[in-house]
Amino acid sequence: MNLNGVQMLEFPQHGDERGHLVVVEGMKDIPFEIKRMFYIYGSDANVVRGRHANRKSEFVMINVAGQSKVRVDDGRGNEAVFSINRPHTGLYLPKMIWKDMYDFSADSVLLVLSNEAYDPDEYIRDYDAFVKEVNADA
Numbered sequence: 001m002n003l004n005g006v007q008m009l010e011f012p013q014h015g016d017e018r019g020h021l022v023v024v025e026g027m028k029d030i031p032f033e034i035k036r037m038f039y040i041y042g043s044d045a046n047v048v049r050g051r052h053a054n055r056k057s058e059f060v061m062i063n064v065a066g067q068s069k070v071r072v073d074d075g076r077g078n079e080a081v082f083s084i085n086r087p088h089t090g091l092y093l094p095k096m097i098w099k100d101m102y103d104f105s106a107d108s109v110l111l112v113l114s115n116e117a118y119d120p121d122e123y124i125r126d127y128d129a130f131v132k133e134v135n136a137d138a
């Protein structure tokens with residue numbers, strides 16, 4: 001399986017009797033400088049979010065509370081499903097990966113870090129167009 005570097009990352013935890021503190025530093029714990037963060041919560045279990053790929057944005061997805069699943073697809077026939085369910089782990093997605101987020105628990109808070117500011121024009125929202133673009137690059 002080659003999904004262009006899609007992988008689970010583990011972040012340093014600083015737990016003591018006061019509780020837990022998890023650190024995510026750009027270019028240290030994740031392979032980019034952080035330019036944007038957003039978070040998703042209140043999504044029902046039957047909702048599917050995402051359904052897009054990005055020409056420029058890379059992401060790290062962290063379920064800081066609860067859990068969800070992410071299906072990734074590189075447009076070249078490789079697919080994988082990741083469960084994100086621990087506040088000190090994150091799923092790294094390079095650019096040009098199709099993703100669906102689903103199976104959100106009621107308490108899911110999905111935090112997403114990115115290397116790019118939001119630009120709707122770098123989102124590919126049509127799956128067939130994504131596959132075509134990936135394979136044109138090959």
Ligand code: TYD
Pocket residue numbers: 036038040049050051117118
């Ligand atoms: P959308 O891309 O549909 O969310 P998801 O990736 O979970 O499927 O985004 C939902 C709305 O939020 C849409 O109107 C665009 C807006 N949005 C921003 O303004 N900035 C952002 O960084 C993101 C990710 C979304």
